[in-house]
Amino acid sequence: MKNLFNNINEQSTPYLFLLPCLLILGALLSVPLYKVVEYSLYDNVIVEKNPTFVGLKNYQDLFTDKAYWSATINTIIFTVGSVFGHLLVGTCLALLVNTDINPRARTIFRSLLILPWIFTAVVVAVNWQLLLNPFGVINYALREIGLIDEPLDWLGDPSLAMWSLLIISTWRGYPFIMVSFLSGLQSIPIELYEAAEIDGAGFFGKFWHVTVPQLMPVIYGVALLDLIWTFQLFPLVWLTTGGGPGRVTEVLSTMTFRYAFVNFQFSQASTVAVSILVISAVFTVFYLRNEYQKI
Amino acid sequence: MSKIEIKNLEKIFGLQKVLHGIDISIAAGQFCVLVGPSGCGKSTTLRMVAGLETITGGEIFIGDRIVNGLKPKERGIAMVFQNYALYPAKTVYNNMAFSLQLSKIPKQEIDRRVKEVAEILDITPLLDRKPATLSGGQRQRVAMGRAIVRDPEVFLFDEPLSNLDAQLRGQMRAEIKRLHQRLKNTIIYVTHDQVEAMTLADKIVIMKDGKIEQQGTPDDVFHNPQTLFVAGFMGSPQMNLTKSIVKPNGLIMSDTKINFSLPKFLNVGQEVIFGIRSDDIRLFSEGSVGVKVDAKLDLIEQLGTENLAHFSLGENRLIAKTSGRTSLKNGDIISFAIDMNHAYFFDPLNGKRIK
Secondary structure, three states: OHHHHHHHHHHHHHHHHHHHHHHHHHHHHHHHHHHHHHHOOEEOOOOOOOOEEOOOHHHHHHHOOHHHHHHHHHHHHHHHHHHHHHHHHHHHHHHHHOOOOOHHHHHHHHHHHHHHHHOOHHHHHHHHHHHHOOOOHHHHHHHHOOOOOOOOOOOOOHHHHHHHHHHHHHHHHHHHHHHHHHHHHHOOOHHHHHHHHHHOOOHHHHHHHHHHHHHHHHHHHHHHHHHHHHHOOOHHHHHHOOOOOOOOOOOHHHHHHHHHHHOOOHHHHHHHHHHHHHHHHHHHHHHHHHHHHHO | OOOEEEEEEEEEEOOEEEEEEEEEEEOOOOEEEEEOOOOOOHHHHHHHHHOOOOOOEEEEEEOOEEOOOOOHHHOOEEEEOOOOOOOOOOOHHHHHHHHHHHOOOOHHHHHHHHHHHHHHHOOHHHOOOOHHHOOHHHHHHHHHHHHHHOOOOEEEEEOOOOOOOHHHHHHHHHHHHHHHHHHOOEEEEEEOOHHHHHHHOOEEEEEEOOEEEEEEOHHHHHHOOOEHHHHHHOOOOOOEEEEEEEEOOEEEEOOEEEEOOOOOOOOOOOEEEEEEOHHHEEEOOOOOOOEEEEEEEEEEEEOOOEEEEEEEEOOEEEEEEEEOOOOOOOOOEEEEEEOHHHOEEEOOOOOEEOO
């Protein structure tokens, strides 16, 4: 009996050391999660001392709210557009910086191209606001080369705002894809390209038959991760367009923020947040399943 | 089936010249093996024939066409790589069919050719599998199938057997030879294994430091080596090579004298490297041909059918081949007969054969 006790003791020692950390992390994760779900079932939480339990009424209201559905559609457009932009630009640049050029020049290009990822969202947002300002550099340049006659309000014009936002998001997010793909590209054996060359494949043949299949596991994992991140992206949208003009670029994350810290409707904010949580969780399950298969 | 003509081929990587004017002429249907130690330029030569490396100088003809400026796919070649280089995402069938699909050959024709070649190589049951599920030997067959399916003018093999275990290597070697007898294509085959070179080749090209040391039939390069390097490289165990000085009626190697009647081309007092294959040193018995020497055995390597008996003459270590049935022990003093009819002499300064 004593032996058994000793045994358990020995095995549990490492867990004992981990316990404080696990407790704190667990609490920081689970308490807010629980609270948000709880808030979404009450009315007027936080602002009132004794909120009333309303069950699923908040959800009912939310799902009948046109603004919610418009934000959902915007979120989908923003997410899909951004991920597509990241993949397209990231893949092209990964292929470019993987080419066999002067190693020093290659290192410089790689370092420069990774910069957008290093800046904080605030810096990116402010910079792009200045660039896209009606009196900014981009309008000036476009007028100089004769593409436009009048300066455009890139972030203020309802027909342009989402496109501008997608360009900013693409610029900000491609380096992650580029770096991931670059490491994937470097692990493809050169003999495969040589074999394909002898078999008669040209540039696109080699890309489709060697590069893409070899990168597929990386592409799938990285695209899902990007989807999860972009789906709940808040700072870049809030700081560039603030969801406007009107509600044209309102996404679910900015909607949550608006409910909570502009309108102080914490219950409604929690309800939107829970809906984001559910959708993100679905993506996460796909991602984890993919990662699990790799092992 | 085409002849190949390589004329004064040169290659410079950066500042380093790795091929110094290679000339090889391969007749149509010939099996030519490039052999040499790592870094001798054999693979580079092959890759230049394939079109995977640019040509710094010289010309390569396949058939009557000069192929210097042609892309790999335009050269009428197929290549088998050391690591097989099978497309991991494609099935065996599609690996073999890929080049035909790219050349837009009708589906039925592709199907017929792939199945026919699969039959020849005995890989029909593997056609639906992915390369990752195959063993090394099976992958090797698929890689060969992918080459054969294209019915190229020339096959290029880049150390195709070096990733296989010894038994499988022997088996595949025989299969490649059989395949060549059946298909009769021109082949350039690169290896560092001289046994592979001897068994497969119609013509062996031995390279060292970007130059050709000697080329000829296996029989010729083995029995008639023109340089010290070739003598040492071809044959296992290596030819016994010892520094010696020519004396009026024999040789002195360190303190041992070997008496024999001097051939005309040796001069008294001349320093030479004396070479003798271990097959030509036998246990001495009455009626043995050759010069008798006594020596103490250092080491016996038992190979089953034969034993390799290591012994020293002064500072020189020599190996004799004896029958596997003779029982020898370390430390035995043994009389050997060295058959001087099969002795070789090389100039120690330039490594050239003296004859």
